Amino acid sequence: MRYVSVGEVPRKRHTLFYEPGGARLAEELMGEQGFHGASSLLYHRHSPSALSSVKAVEHQPAQMQANYPLAPWHLRLTKLSAGGDAVTGRVALLASETVTVNYFSADAESTLFRDSRGDELYFVQSGGGVLETVFGALDLRPGDYVLVPASTVHRVVPDGNSGPLQGLVLEANGHIDVPAKYLTPRGQLREGAPYSERDFRAPQVPLLVDEPDVDVLVATRAGFSRHRHVSHPFDVVGWDGCLYPFAFSVHDFEPIVGRVHQPPPVHQTFEGPGFVVCSFVPRPYDFGEGAVKIPYHHANVDSDEVIFYVSGDFMSRAGSGIEAGSLTLHPAGFVHGPQPGSVEASLLVDRTDELAVMVDTFAPLALSEEARRVSDPTYVLSWARRDDD
Numbered sequence: 592m593r594y595v596s597v598g599e600v601p602r603k604r605h606t607l608f609y610e611p612g613g614a615r616l617a618e619e620l621m622g623e624q625g626f627h628g629a630s631s632l633l634y635h636r637h638s639p640s641a642l643s644s645v646k647a648v649e650h651q652p653a654q655m656q657a658n659y660p661l662a663p664w665h666l667r668l669t670k671l672s673a674g675g676d677a678v679t680g681r682v683a684l685l686a687s688e689t690v691t692v693n694y695f696s697a698d699a700e701s702t703l704f705r706d707s708r709g710d711e712l713y714f715v716q717s718g719g720g721v722l723e724t725v726f727g728a729l730d731l732r733p734g735d736y737v738l739v740p741a742s743t744v745h746r747v748v749p750d751g752n753s754g755p756l757q758g759l760v761l762e763a764n765g766h767i768d769v770p771a772k773y774l775t776p777r778g779q780l781r782e783g784a785p786y787s788e789r790d791f792r793a794p795q796v797p798l799l800v801d802e803p804d805v806d807v808l809v810a811t812r813a814g815f816s817r818h819r820h821v822s823h824p825f826d827v828v829g830w831d832g833c834l835y836p837f838a839f840s841v842h843d844f845e846p847i848v849g850r851v852h853q854p855p856p857v858h859q860t861f862e863g864p865g866f867v868v869c870s871f872v873p874r875p876y877d878f879g880e881g882a883v884k885i886p887y888h889h890a891n892v893d894s895d896e897v898i899f900y901v902s903g904d905f906m907s908r909a910g911s912g913i914e915a916g917s918l919t920l921h922p923a924g925f926v927h928g929p930q931p932g933s934v935e936a937s938l939l940v941d942r943t944d945e946l947a948v949m950v951d952t953f954a955p956l957a958l959s960e961e962a963r964r965v966s967d968p969t970y971v972l973s974w975a976r977r978d979d980d
């Protein structure tokens with residue numbers, strides 16, 4: 592991410608820095624990959640290390656069962672039980688060795704949370720709210736991807752104005768970023784990338800809360816802990832650097848279309864450890880003479896493919912029962928393509944209004960009990976339907 596500076600920072604790094612009232616501020620270097628990767632410097636009013644207690648928190652991770660016997664899946668996420676908050680109320684659906692795909696439907700504000708297992712990437716399907724962080728706040732709007740870097744203390748606050756705050760949240764075992772292929776050697780987004788720096792929103796002002804004895808839920812690979820901080824972690828008067836939470840609206844993704852069908856990499860939006868995220872946005876269909884406008888059958892032999900259907904008409908899945916709020920898993924080892932009748936239906940239209948988010952993982956995904964509970968048992972046979980059925 593580009594360099595950002597928010598609030599007050601000293602002219603030189605690693606020098607004494609005082610508030611106007613005279614108190615010395617505590618500098619924190621937050622950095623990835625042993626401080627060799629992206630980093631930021633944050634200036635706290637209090638020591639971010641000052642804890643008054645540490646406790647274990649009971650937490651049962653969802654049990655994941657391998658996709659065996661191998662099958663494609665259609666999950667109806669609208670059938671998941673809603674409510675709770677976006678952190679402790681999220682429902683794990685699918686997990687590989689490096690990423691877990693969760694759904695949330697939040698009507699309550701979350702506790703302060705620090706996920707030290709890796710970055711989290713939200714996709715907001717509906718509702719609104721605010722992500723509050725040590726770096727400042729970000730508005731949450733439908734269509735937003737929101738990246739929360741690993742170990743960022745934050746909380747998710749739904750506004751309740753338009754129903755619950757709903758969507759997906761990916762928990763990565765590592766860091767998520769824009770794909771390297773979109774960047775120049777010096778790190779600027781290239782011309783031809785489907786977005787530019789102007790499309791990314793960073794916190795703009797510090798978020799300061801003065802409060803003693805504040806609990807933060809901390810996730811590690813060993814489980815959940817509760818750290819009681821002597822003072823509220825939102826005490827950063829300024830920060831600068833290239834590591835911070837940011838938002839990118841899928842509505843700012845510029846689709847790339849061709850005379851004949853373009854392959855999924857043109858839709859790539861983010862990359863993470865062992866997975867990529869792609870955005871399918873409203874766009875003109877392929878316009879060449881005789882072009883088949885929807886995807887041909889494809890065997891993505893190294894990937895399990897997850898698609899979350901957000902809104903619009905999903906032409907390639909005609910007649911399958913897939914609708915907004917559906918999520919499919921098309922695993923490696925299974926060839927998938929358009930459902931019967933889809934190609935013919937697409938020939939009649941010039942553009943698609945579909946909005947969908949895809950996650951391709953390079954290790955197999957296992958399914959939770961909740962995922963199986965809301966699955967459509969007829970989906971596996973949906974390609975075998977005859978056109979005259």
Ligand SMILES: [Fe+2]
Nearest residue numbers: 889896921927
């Ligand atoms: Fe596919």
